[in-house]
Amino acid sequence: MSTIETSSTLRHTAFVLRGNPVTAIAAAGALLLALLAISAPWLTPYDPIASEVSAALQPPSAAHWFGTDQLGRDVLSRLIVASRLDLTIAVTAVAVSFALGSVVGALCGYAGGRLDKAVGRFVDVLMAFPLFVLAMAMVAALGNRVENIVIATAIINLPFYIRFARAEVNIRRNLGWVEAARACGESHVAVVLRFLLPNVLPAMAVQMSLNLGWAILNAAGLSFIGLGVKPPTPEWGIMVAEGARFISTGRWWLVAFPGLALMSAVLCFNLLGDGLRDILDPRMRT
């Protein structure tokens, strides 16, 4: 049934990627990052937690490509293992806020009226706070645990999904095929969840990709100010925070490598989002 669609999607994707090599690079980078995170335990040359004080603060060398930190731990190994935690936090948080936000937003956009107004004002209130500060407050109140970082990140992402899904569903709710689904015997709820939501997914996927980068930054930021994951767990934000103490003495590698990892991860997801828009938007397929 769907072979035509699949092959045309592949062709279209190939076309977009040919015309937009940046997207291809970003997609490759994101894929690499995911592989790195999945196979982290088998890739690390050293134990990321075992300290060896005799080898502390060594600059990058053949033995330690990215150098060692103040406790003699291999920076490269810690970097690789950290990708797992950072990515997990970001993906889970984005998945939670997407699942919740898209359903709530879609229902609001379809139903309108009082529900829409109430949720809309709640979102406004949420958006009125500086979001990072809001996340800080939540983690501080709930406790320094990974789950709480995920929850805080999910909540501060929620408004974007609610608004986005609401707007996208709202412009479609009076289209012929939506009414046709009702005439075919579907209830209002089924129309929203089984017909409208799948149709706005492509647009939301773009938002998700952009959001992933932001969620990684957020998690790292929380750890950086001491509100996130606790040492000695390897995490990019903590690594930067710890390394910052040594930057004045010229130990640049402690900050530079985790910082670069953060930067390239965020960049990958943002660029990927840009290209996804071109791939997923059916209007681009002319």
Added chain:
Amino acid sequence: MIGSENIQPLLEVENLKVTFSTRRGLVEAVRGVSLSLQPGEMLGLVGESGSGKSVTGFAITHLLDRAGHITEGLIRFKGQDITRAGGADLRSLHGAAMAMIFQNPRAALNPIRTVGQQIADAILAHRRLSRAEAQAEALSLLKAVQIRDPERRMGAYPHELSGGMCQRVMIAVAISCNPSLLIADEPTTGLDVTTQKVVMDLLARIAADRGMATILITHDLGLAARYCARVVVMEQGRLVEEAEPLTLFHRPQHPYTRRLVAASPTATSRIEDLVPDGERIPLVAVTELPPPHGTPLLLDVKAVSKRFDDGTVGVADFSMTMRGGESVGLVGESGSGKSTTSRMICRLIDASAGEILFDGQSIGQIPARDFHRSELRRDIQIVFQDPNDSLNPRYTAFDCIAHPLLRLMNMRSGDKLRQRVEECADRVGLPRELLSRFPHQLSGGQKARVGIARAIACKPRLLVLDEPTAALDVSVQAVVLQLLNKLRREDNLAFLFVSHDLNVVRMMCDRTIVLRTGVIVEQGESRALFANPQTDYTRELVDAVPHIAPAPA
């Protein structure tokens, strides 16, 4: 092509070819069009979608988008070659020498500037005047396009004006610098028929008063016939025929023109005449017997009203009855409440008051929210207006047709379902191999067929048709109308046919109800109603339809 030798034509187009570069390679949109236009003449450029009529207009005004290029040919304006004009030449050409009026006036106007400012902007772009002088000039232009209360309208934003008013503002912008050529691209498509008449009359008068030549680009043969001295017909980028309207309509030479003329409904045409013999769908001969006495009415709508949440009244005190197999037309202009009424009867929205009986059972009592669970859901189905948005983009044609069967007939996926869907596709003339396609891979006519197949899949007894052909080309409309008529006879289906096209309603419906601002103005047997309207409003509607004069016997 034609034209007297001694006067220099205002515009000459010779063998114009326009190519678009697309992903699938080069596409020739215009393949050698030649035409000429005398000063002050109104020329009709008629064709269906994809005929290249708009592209020709855009090429003349140099408004082709980036992908389009003039590959061959010559455009001469006042004897001067402007084929490759650019920069300053082009700027002085635009607006001052030739101006364009677009299809959707709301989209063509800037939503955040008042209409007065926009007209003044157009004037200032080409003439050295002070802002105050330009404003004064804008005011006189608004008067020229007969906008009521022009002083106040100067400060209005486009969204505060109706579609017809916006188009008048567009005309004011277009004529602001006294161009000698006006290109109007479907200027009245999307406007009500009475508004269309007012706007076109205005356009024709202004053009005549100011001696402007006009190219009227339209899909509507009747409209071109009414306003143009000469009509050229385009098909697939080629000019197939050029003649005076009367000659064109009564003695069309080219086969395509003949098909087009036949497909355009007139005040006298019958459904059977719309399509040439070869493609005609054979009608099942049915002798329509009056139903036996005591048969309950299929539909009995009693004093139904709809008041919206914001207090506006959509429909007030609407009553009608229908027998099984009967076809009733519901006509009216936009805002007349015809769509609201059809959706209340279809049980997609709730009425605020009144009662709806279907086959003797009260269905108005069941909230629209719960009607999907009713046994009668399958008996009342609907075909939607725009085939482009009436199919779920993520469903194949097969899924679309199977949807009601799965939900309302409790069928399961499998051979039986496949068989039933294929049967439906056959009935609406949709080739089976298209069933695996997605909507964006189908043409407008094919999408319309899928929509009809979906609606008849459950063998309903009442089919609500909400402007089923409004978005289709006339030749496709002709086929779809024939198809609907055939299905109605085969299944003894009752039609509630909602439309703004009086000619179509007259052909399709036994009875017609005329609606205006939610109130029934007039109703009666279709032919009688249109031949001899009793109310001023109906008469106005009937008169506004651009007709082709019947052939002299």
